[in-house]
Amino acid sequence: MRDFFEVRDVHVMRSGAHGPLPVLGGVDLRVGRGELVCVVGPSGCGKSTLLGVVAGLLRPARGRVLLAGRDVTGTPAHTAYMPQQDLLFAWHTVLDGVALGLRVQRVGRREARARARDVLAEFGLEAFADARPDELSGGMRQRAALARTVLQGRDVVLLDEPFGALDALTRLDAQRWLAATWRAHRWTGLLVTHDVGEAVTLGDRVLRLSGRPAVVAQEVAVDEPRPRTPGVPDERVVRTVLAGLGVVPDERAPDEREPDERAPGLPVRLP
Numbered sequence: 001m002r003d004f005f006e007v008r009d010v011h012v013m014r015s016g017a018h019g020p021l022p023v024l025g026g027v028d029l030r031v032g033r034g035e036l037v038c039v040v041g042p043s044g045c046g047k048s049t050l051l052g053v054v055a056g057l058l059r060p061a062r063g064r065v066l067l068a069g070r071d072v073t074g075t076p077a078h079t080a081y082m083p084q085q086d087l088l089f090a091w092h093t094v095l096d097g098v099a100l101g102l103r104v105q106r107v108g109r110r111e112a113r114a115r116a117r118d119v120l121a122e123f124g125l126e127a128f129a130d131a132r133p134d135e136l137s138g139g140m141r142q143r144a145a146l147a148r149t150v151l152q153g154r155d156v157v158l159l160d161e162p163f164g165a166l167d168a169l170t171r172l173d174a175q176r177w178l179a180a181t182w183r184a185h186r187w188t189g190l191l192v193t194h195d196v197g198e199a200v201t202l203g204d205r206v207l208r209l210s211g212r213p214a215v216v217a218q219e220v221a222v223d224e225p226r227p228r229t230p231g232v233p234d235e236r237v238v239r240t241v242l243a244g245l246g247v248v249p250d251e252r253a254p255d256e257r258e259p260d261e262r263a264p265g266l267p268v269r270l271p
């Protein structure tokens, strides 16, 4: 598959409490057109930083990011980015917030709102079209932000833990919707998640970043036909992916884990 974007030996420094902090230490990755790649890695290793670089929001200290063969030097027009914070404007209705990505592409107000209404219905948010974001729960806000991001119809979609605030059932629905949308439009995607099961459900490949300064420690192809059923990834495939990532499945019962290890969606121990 031809590379659509490429991250070449990218180094990023951020300012930490004790001076400059090397966060990315030479990340290399290639994503083919229409490929959906999931990124996992320990908390704080630099996954969001990596998305920020690909989105053109952070400049690497060294290395290059290429999109369709061209250096990314600012926010590329063909990229939609959903950061962890949903960035829904408090003064917009949910409908206008979701339509915003189309409006900035100069889609007429009536059409943008009609398309936003359709996607809100798919997300079970149609009754909240006229609400303000602060009237929504965290999970509902996240669904609205995801809807807005994908509705933009960009070639590249960067998603930073898009399902992190969703309850388990809504999360499965959102995964199903995302997988169907991706199959229909075949954008090129990079999705950060803490949940290897989710990565296996959605990704063509899974990359594991090392601890800081992060590099791509391992990557593995998900050899599983689509469409896949969210929530019930084949255990054999999950184990193959985990082995490929060099990750040890966490076999301990939940009550044997330390309190801070009990977060849902963290079924494995990442080194």
Ligand SMILES: Nc1ncnc2c1ncn2[C@@H]1O[C@H](COP(=O)(O)OP(=O)(O)OP(=O)(O)O)[C@@H](O)[C@H]1O
Binding pocket: 014, 015, 016, 021, 023, 041, 042, 043, 044, 045, 046, 047, 048, 049, 050
């Ligand atoms: N705006 C910022 N300014 C300075 N340092 C930052 C900033 N954002 C993140 N960092 C630091 O960069 C490092 C990587 O953070 P980043 O958010 O990229 O990690 P992450 O892997 O996405 O974490 P998590 O899984 O917890 O979301 C952390 O040490 C963090 O403290």
